Structure formats: C-alpha cells, structure tokens
Amino acid sequence: MTSIRQMQIFRSVARNLSYTRAAEELNLTQPAVFTQVRHLQENVGSPLIERIGKRLFLTEAGEVVLASAHDILGELERLDMRLAELRGMTRGRLRVCVVSTAKYDIPRRLGDFCRMYPGIDVSLTVGNREELLSRFAANEDDLYVLGTVPKGIEADWHQYAENPIVVIAAPDHPLAGKSKIKPSDIAGEAFIMREKGSGTRIATERFFSGEGISPTVRMELGANEAISEAVMARLGISVISRGSARLELQAGKLVELNVNGFPILRHWHVAWPKGKRISVGADAFLKILLEEI
Known part of the structure; x- marks a missing residue:
C-alpha cells in the first residue's frame, strides 16, 4: 500500500533527480530513500525513475505519480493549515526557504517568531537561487526569501529590508x-x-x-x-x-x-505562489518581517 511518506520521499527524489540529495534534504540515509522509492514502484506496478548514464530521469508513470503526489501532499498541508487555525496557533508548522545570503538575517527573525509561538514547528531550508525557485515552483514551503523576485513567476511578494x-x-x-x-x-x-x-x-x-x-x-x-x-x-x-x-x-x-x-x-523580498492562501503561521511571520519597514 502506498504511504504518504513514500510520496514525500518520491517528491524529493523527483525534484532533485538524486537519491543522495534527497536523503540529505530529508535527513535520511541514501539506502532508506532508495528502498522507499522501490516500494512505491512495486505498489504502482511501473518504473518511476530510470537511470541513463549517470543521470536520473522520471518515466511517464513517474510524471503521473509526481503530479498526484503534489495534489495529495498539498491537500494534507491545507488540512494542517485549517486545523492550525482552529487551534489558534498553539500548534502548526511554518516552512521558510531562503537563498543562502539571507541565512544570516532570517534566523534572528525566526527566533523572535518561535518565542512568540512556541507551539509552531519551524523548518528553514537554505539553498541557492535555482534551488529556491525549484521549491517555489513545487509549492514546497510557506514563504520564500530572496533578493529579487523574477518577473517570469506568478508570485505575491513584499519588500522588507535593505540588502546592500x-x-x-x-x-x-x-x-x-x-x-x-x-x-x-x-x-x-x-x-x-x-x-x-x-x-x-x-x-x-x-x-x-x-x-x-x-x-x-x-x-x-x-x-x-x-x-x-x-x-x-x-x-x-x-x-x-x-x-x-x-x-x-x-x-x-x-x-x-x-x-x-x-x-x-538592493532589498530582501518575501514571496509565495500567487493566489496561495498562506497559513496563519506564515501570516504571523510575515508580520514580523514587515514590522521594521
């Protein structure tokens, strides 16, 4: 039977096209990631990933499963958000992805957030601009912090601090x-x-x-x-x-x-996919970022 965890692991492998990078991202061992993807393939009954030379590629079935994984995991995240709203910020999750140059500023602000809302589970992902935009396209986080929001993406955003x-x-x-x-x-x-x-x-x-x-x-x-x-x-x-x-x-x-x-x-910008209903946790952190303007 296909599990939510298998979907989460497969989504990471599909985005990175690497078992090793997915393992690092998920804090798992590479064999554990490989095993979970193999079990998912067995459950589906079709190969999801193929190796050509040293590179991994999604098969046609893999593309179909990835699209379903985004839908399923996205709906679960929306459920978590609605439940967090009902709990009034006593529990919940905030996921922030930042470009590497922002990692010197954001932890301090997250510290303020965690002291105000100790029941919220916070995760911070740091990557280069390309990695952040890949995660943005897959809607994997609540908020994204970067120097400049590209004109080619559909995003809502705010400018919040100078970045000379x-x-x-x-x-x-x-x-x-x-x-x-x-x-x-x-x-x-x-x-x-x-x-x-x-x-x-x-x-x-x-x-x-x-x-x-x-x-x-x-x-x-x-x-x-x-x-x-x-x-x-x-x-x-x-x-x-x-x-x-x-x-x-x-x-x-x-x-x-x-x-x-x-x-x-230059300035820092905080962004999220256009039209996305951000969680109460993300909205609270957004207020912390904007309060110094």
Whole structure:
C-alpha cells in the first residue's frame, strides 16, 4: 500500500533527480530513500525513475505519480493549515526557504517568531537561487526569501529590508582605506564571484556592464563563507552582500572598499505562489518581517 511518506520521499527524489540529495534534504540515509522509492514502484506496478548514464530521469508513470503526489501532499498541508487555525496557533508548522545570503538575517527573525509561538514547528531550508525557485515552483514551503523576485513567476511578494552589496578585500589590499575609488581602478583585479544566476552575481554584472567593464573572474564559489575565506587568503576581491560578511568586516579580517557606485542598494523580498492562501503561521511571520519597514 502506498504511504504518504513514500510520496514525500518520491517528491524529493523527483525534484532533485538524486537519491543522495534527497536523503540529505530529508535527513535520511541514501539506502532508506532508495528502498522507499522501490516500494512505491512495486505498489504502482511501473518504473518511476530510470537511470541513463549517470543521470536520473522520471518515466511517464513517474510524471503521473509526481503530479498526484503534489495534489495529495498539498491537500494534507491545507488540512494542517485549517486545523492550525482552529487551534489558534498553539500548534502548526511554518516552512521558510531562503537563498543562502539571507541565512544570516532570517534566523534572528525566526527566533523572535518561535518565542512568540512556541507551539509552531519551524523548518528553514537554505539553498541557492535555482534551488529556491525549484521549491517555489513545487509549492514546497510557506514563504520564500530572496533578493529579487523574477518577473517570469506568478508570485505575491513584499519588500522588507535593505540588502546592500559591497566590494570586499583583504585588509592589506593596496586600495584599502582609500576613498572615491573609481570602478575602473578595480577593473584589473581578480574577482571571486558567486555562481552564475545568483542574485548577487546578476547585480554585480549589471553594474559593471553599465560602467563598460568586464571583470576578470578568477574563481566561482557557491557559498559566501567560501568567498570570504578566498578574499582573506588574498586570492582576489569580491562583491558580496554586506550582511553575509558582517562578522569578518567587524573583526577586521575583511575591509569594504569605497568604490564609487557602491554599495549597490538592493532589498530582501518575501514571496509565495500567487493566489496561495498562506497559513496563519506564515501570516504571523510575515508580520514580523514587515514590522521594521
């Protein structure tokens, strides 16, 4: 008999197209994930996933089961939401997904939420922009926090906080401490960049393109911590969210270069699928995010 847990596991595998990543996401072992998907296939009577080379693909039956999984799990989540409303926030669940640069700010706000509503079970998922948009498309969370809401998705959203983008360097960099640095003065520097498609990378490339500059990218890294370490190791300079390098800047391990046109003032946005009825827990957390505006 097909179980709800099998549906949840299959949905994760189908989204990640990886047993290993699904296991990490669900805090299970890879064999346990594989076994549950195998049992689901046996119950359905058709292969749901096929391996071609090193990649996994959904079969036609897999696509059908995935669509049903979204419907079934979505209805259960709506049931939980309605019951939570009846319980008056004494129990319930809040799921928040954020881009990696927001993980330095959101935990503090979630802490405020948890102190106000200790009966609500909170989960926080951190990923890059591509991973967040994939989860958004599958409606897997209550709220999504990112730098810029893409124009191509159907979303309701609010802007809630500033997210300045700054140029960072090692403390002994020749330009450290200088004022009114021209963008052309850093054009020849080696840059440590976020991966293509990240909000920070998009904002950086847009700025330099407007200045007629094509920066030299020495290294692409997918984590802000790794970028800070690379800059501290004098492998280059970087453009990064000020909040993600806050501790290193305060400790003097990194410095913010005074480059004309920086900081690039951006904002954080909280979004959810358009038309979605957000839960009472999500609505309460939304109020916490917006109260500082």
